[in-house]
Amino acid sequence: MEKERVHKTQVLVIPLPVQGHINPMLQFSKRLASKGLKVTMVTAFSNNEAMETQENSIEFEPISDRLEESNNIENMVKWFQSQASKRLPELIVNQENHGYPISCLVYDSAMPWILDLAKGLGIFGASFFTHSCAVASIYYNLHQGLLKVPLEEPLVSLAGLPSLKAHDLPSFVYDPGSYPSFLKLVISRFSNITEANWIFFSSFDGLEKEVISWMRTLWPIKTIGPTIPSIYLDKRLKEDTDYGFGCFNPNTDTCMKWLDSKEEASVVYISFGSMADLGKEQMEELAEGLKMIKNNFLWVIRGSEMEKLPSKFLEETSVKGLVLNWCPQLEVLAHRSTGCFVTHCGWNSTLEAVSLGVPMVVMPQWTDQTTNAKFVSDVWNVGLRVEVNQNGIVPKEEIELCIREVMQGERGKGIKRNSVKWRELAKEAVDEGGTSDKNIEEFVAQLLCKPC
Numbered sequence: 001m002e003k004e005r006v007h008k009t010q011v012l013v014i015p016l017p018v019q020g021h022i023n024p025m026l027q028f029s030k031r032l033a034s035k036g037l038k039v040t041m042v043t044a045f046s047n048n049e050a051m052e053t054q055e056n057s058i059e060f061e062p063i064s065d066r067l068e069e070s071n072n073i074e075n076m077v078k079w080f081q082s083q084a085s086k087r088l089p090e091l092i093v094n095q096e097n098h099g100y101p102i103s104c105l106v107y108d109s110a111m112p113w114i115l116d117l118a119k120g121l122g123i124f125g126a127s128f129f130t131h132s133c134a135v136a137s138i139y140y141n142l143h144q145g146l147l148k149v150p151l152e153e154p155l156v157s158l159a160g161l162p163s164l165k166a167h168d169l170p171s172f173v174y175d176p177g178s179y180p181s182f183l184k185l186v187i188s189r190f191s192n193i194t195e196a197n198w199i200f201f202s203s204f205d206g207l208e209k210e211v212i213s214w215m216r217t218l219w220p221i222k223t224i225g226p227t228i229p230s231i232y233l234d235k236r237l238k239e240d241t242d243y244g245f246g247c248f249n250p251n252t253d254t255c256m257k258w259l260d261s262k263e264e265a266s267v268v269y270i271s272f273g274s275m276a277d278l279g280k281e282q283m284e285e286l287a288e289g290l291k292m293i294k295n296n297f298l299w300v301i302r303g304s305e306m307e308k309l310p311s312k313f314l315e316e317t318s319v320k321g322l323v324l325n326w327c328p329q330l331e332v333l334a335h336r337s338t339g340c341f342v343t344h345c346g347w348n349s350t351l352e353a354v355s356l357g358v359p360m361v362v363m364p365q366w367t368d369q370t371t372n373a374k375f376v377s378d379v380w381n382v383g384l385r386v387e388v389n390q391n392g393i394v395p396k397e398e399i400e401l402c403i404r405e406v407m408q409g410e411r412g413k414g415i416k417r418n419s420v421k422w423r424e425l426a427k428e429a430v431d432e433g434g435t436s437d438k439n440i441e442e443f444v445a446q447l448l449c450k451p452c
């Protein structure tokens, strides 16, 4: 009887259709489904092949049969809003008619208008933050006028956070003129937040203790991360895989065979996520730096970025290097051969590396990555942050030095010890009875109790 009731309770999960937002919300959806809820995830367009072959615990509903052809995120966000604001109400009525009323919209915090829609339809609304609590608290301080841009002081002190220099803050804050509309977007998350029935964070309590405690003085937030399938946290590789789905196709076989052939903790993995766009000069320095290291390396360069590579790089490094357009990152980070991750510090990559115990060299590019990098290098001590020269470039010598330090140096030893500690804490959080697991259980129980 109880089981039937659980299955009839449905949530709609609505991420912004970009990889860094889809991944954590998809993993959260699967955890909700594993607790007995019916979960439907709203996608931008119909990519049935990827969805049907890789997922069966949740359902997918496209809002369109094609994705807006635009490289511009702002336009894509506008397009998504115009499609979703028409399609979501239809979808909700349709599900109700089929006997699966929707109890709650779990929406990407970047789309606060969905909460208004939920309230208008008499449905619960839960805001999901795909970045860290630290970053959210900085944006909240801006929203409240407690932090002002342009910055007035060289050091910023905010409740629950370490002192932050300008370049430890998100780029939209230290350089507010660069993406004014994004700055507006990230702040708008708080416009109606007090109306949300739940607020979720893709993080875990132990990782951001102080800032989470502070935030709980404002709202009863729930951490539900790390949003990584347990198979990776348990290191039970080869028994199962769970790549998720998204906007890119991983070169899985080539990648895993190559990693299998390498020695334990010997490989440097380099990736800058789904959006970061390195300048040509920076790509060349990175390429030269990788030529200088003694280790094998696996470098993910998205197709659109390949032309920035120095012309002979692939031939010159073919013995020790493998370059791919996309890889199954969780598999790579969980692989025994991976010893270090050179990353742009997107929140998902950061959380994945922390949770899988992989030491990092961090090269933040923009948005929240600078703040994540500060925590990696100075708070959790699980990586080194590269220094940028006066021209805004990280030179090859610096890249080589940081990788050498992490892989073979004295500082690397401490970093490796800390990485193991954080990996264990991450696993504890999502294991049965852990803080994140309990938060998810509580949400499911509350949803079942609340009258629709």
Ligand code: UDX
Binding pocket: 019, 020, 021, 023, 130, 131, 250, 271, 272, 273, 274, 275, 276, 300, 325, 326, 327, 328, 329, 330, 345, 346, 347, 348, 349, 350, 352, 367, 368, 369
């Ligand atoms: C964006 C922002 O840049 C980031 O700062 C913000 O916190 C979230 O949204 P993105 O740049 O793509 O995301 O970086 P990240 O957050 O690290 O997400 C990338 C995701 O793609 C990760 O889950 C990673 O596992 C996956 N990935 C990346 C792959 O599966 N294969 C790859 O080859 C590279």
